[in-house]
Amino acid sequence: MGSNARTAFLLVIVFLLILLISVFALVIAKLFIQIPESATAAWTLMAMAIIVGLLIYKVKLNIKYATFIGILLLIFTIWFGSTYPWAPFGSGEGAVTTAHINSWLVLLYAYAFIASVLPVWFLLQPRDFLSTFKLFAFLIIGYIGVFALGRTIVAPTLHLTATGAPPIWLIKIKRPSLYTGIPMIFMLITTVVAAIYSIGWIYFPTGNYKLMIVTSIMLLLALYICYMGFKAIKDIKIK
Numbered sequence: 432m433g434s435n436a437r438t439a440f441l442l443v444i445v446f447l448l449i450l451l452i453s454v455f456a457l458v459i460a461k462l463f464i465q466i467p468e469s470a471t472a473a474w475t476l477m478a479m480a481i482i483v484g485l486l487i488y489k490v491k492l493n494i495k496y497a498t499f500i501g502i503l504l505l506i507f508t509i510w511f512g513s514t515y516p517w518a519p520f521g522s523g524e525g526a527v528t529t530a531h532i533n534s535w536l537v538l539l540y541a542y543a544f545i546a547s548v549l550p551v552w553f554l555l556q557p558r559d560f561l562s563t564f565k566l567f568a569f570l571i572i573g574y575i576g577v578f579a580l581g582r583t584i585v586a587p588t589l590h591l592t593a594t595g596a597p598p599i600w601l602i603k604i605k606r607p608s609l610y611t612g613i614p615m616i617f618m619l620i621t622t623v624v625a626a627i628y629s630i631g632w633i634y635f636p637t638g639n640y641k642l643m644i645v646t647s648i649m650l651l652l653a654l655y656i657c658y659m660g661f662k663a664i665k666d667i668k669i670k
Contacts, residue, residue: 452543456536456539456540456543457532457536459535459539460531460532460535460536460539461527461532463518463535464518464520464521464522464523464526464527464531464532464535465522465523465524465527466516466522467516467517467518467522468512468513468516469512470512470516470517470518471511471512471515471516471517472508472509472511472512472513473512474517475507475508475511475512476505476508476558476561476562477542477554477558479501479504479505479507479508479561480501480554480557480558480560480561481553481554481557482500482504483497483500483501483504483557483560483561484552484553484554484556484557485553486500487552487557488552498560501557501560501561501564502561502564504561505561505564505565519534520534520535566645566649570648570649570652573652573656574652577652577655577656577659580659
């Protein structure tokens with residue numbers, strides 16, 4: 432790859448990352464306003480992650496004991512968030528205004544800048560380490576709920592007898608789209624960061640494969656939960 436092509440590729444990645452961060456920040460800002468309990472839990476998790484990072488790298492506490500303490504602190508953040516919701520810019524659907532969203536965006540971008548310049552071991556690594564346990568716990572609980580309900584999804588490739596459905600034409604464009612390119616680049620970047628966080632580049636291929644598997648499992652659960660939500664709320668019957 433020549434220097435011009437490499438520069439152009441890096442610029443594309445930068446623009447896509449800006450788009451990703453902007454979308455994520457907007458979604459999180461609305462979430463913090465609608466559900467202030469999540470704001471308390473998220474910001475408390477940052478403080479707990481700093482404590483775990485200091486225990487591991489400065490106090491030199493055994494990783495097993497630090498992990499146990501971190502899990503207890505993680506459970507505390509969930510309880511603390513549900514008990515003491517933090518809504519400095521209002522809460523509820525009526526508070527989702529442009530001014531309130533912009534106020535949260537300022538805080539989120541400030542946090543993103545501070546987190547990017549701090550040492551990795553101080554905040555980002557222990558934060559993601561603790562979040563991993565939360566992710567797997569939610570996956571286990573989610574799939575237990577899925578199998579306990581026993582619902583089935585029927586999604587035929589071709590359905591010609593959809594009652595009341597308008598004419599639908601699907602057009603496939605054979606080119607990389609924004610919706611596929613952004614997740615692929617985001618997964619690549621997160622895998623590289625995960626390799627740097629953990630034990631080095633030698634485990635990059637293995638880490639990439641494991642990340643792909645976990646992401647697929649998580650997306651399947653998210654799709655199934657959305658399906659069950661539509662079934663429960665709108666009483667949609669799929670035949």
